[in-house]
Amino acid sequence: MAQIHDNTPKYKLKLFIAGNEPNSIQAINNINDILDSRIKDRYKLEIIDILNDFQSAIDHGVLVTPMLIIIEPLPETTIVGTLSNAEKVKAALRL
Amino acid sequence: MDNICDQSKICNDSKCVSIQKIPTYINGFDSILGGGIPRGRTTIVNGGPGCGKSILSMEWLYRNALAGRPGIFVSFEEHPADIRQNALTMGWNLAALEEQGLLFLLDACQKSDVIISGQFNINGLLSIIDGKASQMKAEQIVLDALDILLRLYENQFIEQNDVYSIHQFLTSHSYTSMMTIKTYQSASLASAYSFVDFMADCVIHLDQRVLEQISTRRLRITKYRGSGFGRNEYPFIISEDGCAILPISTQGLHHKALGETFSSGNDRLDNLLGGGYRRGSTILISGLTGAGKTILAGTFIQSICAKNEKVLFIGFEESEDAIVNNLLSPGIDLRPALDHQQLIFLTSLPEAMGAEEHLFRVIRCIKNFSPRHVILDAVSACKRMGGEQSASDYVIRLINSCKENHITTLLLNQSLNSNQIYQISGMEISSLIDTAIVLNFQESKGEINRTLLVLKSRGLSHSNQYREFLITNHGIQLIDVYLGEGGVxxxxxxxxxxxxxxxxxxxxxxxxxxxxxxxxxxxxxLFAVRTEQQSSIDFARSQLNTLIFEEDAIQTGRKARGEWRKRDNIESL
Missing domain, CATH: 1.20.5 (Single alpha-helices involved in coiled-coils or other helix-helix interfaces)
Structure with missing residues (x-):
């Protein structure tokens, strides 16, 4: 399985949310929809609740939530908001 | 009763302050804030670019950290590395405080290429502050350049909402916070942030303006809920070790009463003044150029330094060398006083900096050197610091500061023409002057002569007459002028x-x-005539006496003969 996708780029993402507020839930749903519809099994999404882990927020400069950081492929890209505009997110993922 | 006192009385007495305050430890700032900024509340610092918002808020945090109160500095504009470096230029070692857990610099600079997709809110920042503050036990928070973060927002309503939620969050956690926000010139942007002022409990407005080519920073507290405060605009400076505000007069007058008299350096002048200068007084020597003001001051310095008292000479007109050398010719030698560190010069060009910086330098010098006497040469040059207003600010505050410290101030003032001498200085400082000496020229018969008049000598009975003022090789001499029918x-x-x-x-x-x-x-x-007549009278009297004597003799002889005849008759009987 892993060998099949060796030549295709891997996606590594971090989604920062603040608890279970509506924005957080919308963002999680939106990103899952986009990823699952286009790059299923080729991504690694980490969801971080900064209410539990403020140090990660400091490390990544997360001032507003929700915030999605695309770590790979480079260059690192930051998207803020509920990710409701799927076209912008796809463009950022270069899909 | 206590409540009434708390609410109605605006005073600086800590007993009457109803809300708790966090001191800023910034020179002079706490006195106009009546103790500090409100504890557990939000203070807004606004102002245009470069007027010192970040430094002011950082200094508050830094000084509190030094006092053992940890704080968090959230910077939306500058990177922590730059902040640390800039702070070092003022001698603030932020890194050391960070190591001790007393300070945390949060890098909140936005990445430039952020993509916005959908709604978001400020919870990230709030949870960082919450987490870090409880970790450090910090209660002081600075949000520097909050407006930068707000640029992310496309919708003004949501932006305002989030500013309120920040405010709500900070106050509900009882953080004492300072937010700095830029003010913009354009009306649309200015109104966009005006709501912030309504929200905050204390609003401090800073601005920087250029007057006559000299820039000055000013600070004004526009709002302070639940507390009295100094309502004026106060000049402030950013010096080598931080901000300093030098209120003109925040808490009224604390002048000490004038002290005993001491010699002005010249016996005749002492007599004229009614005993000499008084300690802690302000003396103004006014006159045209070349009237001998500096020489009079030099005479004073020489005599007072000989008594081992320290003098600070603030010079705006001549360099130290020029003054010392020029005074040698009238026989005044200041070199020994300089050698013994009894006299120091603080000379600079008035244009070199603003009035506040000049004042700050002087006050620091007074603090370090602690002179008993200050000479200012000359009041008239102070106008070059940026206009009449700055000059009178400078002079008034210098005099006040000296009076509070019981320092004698000798002000030299160059008047432009001889009619001006009576309005003392052209500035409204006349009431602060205790002794005024006017040096003038008297022109007559093809020559010019110097005169000296004591216009005022507070609390002493002084002469109201002109004296001729001679400058000789051995200092000054005062001579009685001729006062007669012809005038002076x-x-x-x-x-x-x-x-x-x-x-x-x-x-x-x-x-x-x-x-x-x-x-x-x-x-x-008369005597001779009298004598002559007397002698003729005497002569006549003596002749009369002779005649009387002769007559007597005749009568006596006749009597005797008669008696003799009678005897004959008896014998014959």
Missing amino acids: LTGAARLEKISRDEQEQRLRKFKIENMRRNLVNKEAA
Whole structure:
């Protein structure tokens, strides 16, 4: 399985949310929809609740939530908001 | 009763302050804030670019951290590395405080390429602050350049909402916070942030303006819920070790009463002044250029330094070398005083910096050197610090500061023409002046002579007469001027008048003597006549006596003969 996708780029993402507020839930749903519809099994999404882990927020400069950081492929890209505009997110993922 | 006191009374007495305050430890700032900024509440610092918002808020945090109160600095504009470096130029070692857990610099600079997709809110920042603050036990938070973060927002309503949620969050956690926000010139942007001022409990407005090519920073507290505060605009400076505000007068007058008199360096002048200068007083020596102001000051310095008292000379007109050298010719040698560290010079060009920075330098110098006397040469030059207003600010605050510390201030002032001498300085400082000496020129018969008049000598009975003021090789000399029918005369005219007067006096004396002699002669003549007549009377009297005697003799002889005849008759009987 892993060998099949060796030549295709891997996606590594971090989604920062603040608890279970509506924005957080919308963002999680939106990103899952986009990823699952286009790059299923080729991504690694980490969801971080900064209410539990403020140090990660400091490390990544997360001032507003929700915030999605695309770590790979480079260059690192930051998207803020509920990710409701799927076209912008796809463009950022270069899909 | 206590409540009434708390609410209605605006005073600086800590007993009457109802809300708790966190001191800023910034020079002079706490006194206009009435103790500090409100504890557990939000303070807004606004102002245009470069007026010192970040430094002011950082200094508050830094000084509190030094006092053991940890704080968090959230910077939306500058990176922590830059902040640390900038702070070092003022001698603030932020890194050391960070190591001790007393300070945390949060890098909240936005990445430039952020993509916005959908709604978001400020919870990230709030949870960082919450987490870090409880970790450090910090209660002081600075949000520097909050407006930068707000740029992310496309919708003004949501932006305002989030600013309120920040405010709500900070106050509900009882953080004492300072937010700095830029003010914009354009009306649309200015109104966009005006709501912030309504939200905050304390609003401090900073601005920087250029007056006559000299820039000055000013600070004003526009709002302070639940507390009294100094309502004026206060000049402030950013010096080598931080911000400093030098209120003109925040809490009224604390001047000490004038002290004992001491010599001005010249006995005659002491007499004129009614004993000399008074300790802690303000003396103004006013006069045209070349009237001898500096020489009079030099005389004073020399005499006071000989008594081992320290003098600070603030010079705006001449360099130290020039002053010392020029005073050598009238026989005033300041070099020993300089060598013994009894006299120091603080010379600079008035244009070199704004009035606040000048004042701050002087006050720091006074603090370090602690002189008992300050000479300012010259008040008139202070106008070059940026106009009349700055000059009078500078002079008034210098005088106040000296009076509070019981320092004698000797102000030299150059008046432009001789009519101006009575309005003392052109500035409204006359009431602060305790002793005023006016040096002037008297022109007569092709020469110019210096005169000195004591216009005012508070609390001492002083002479109201002009004196001629001579500058000799051995210092100054005061000579009585000629006061007679011709008015005040000096110089050659005085001498001439004196000699003419003497001549006239001799003439009058001669006439009197003449008359007296005449009278004596007359008396003598009278005496002679009298004597002659007396002698003729005497002669007549003596002749009369002779006749009477002869007559007597005749009568006596006849009587005797008669008796003899009677005896004959008896014998014959």
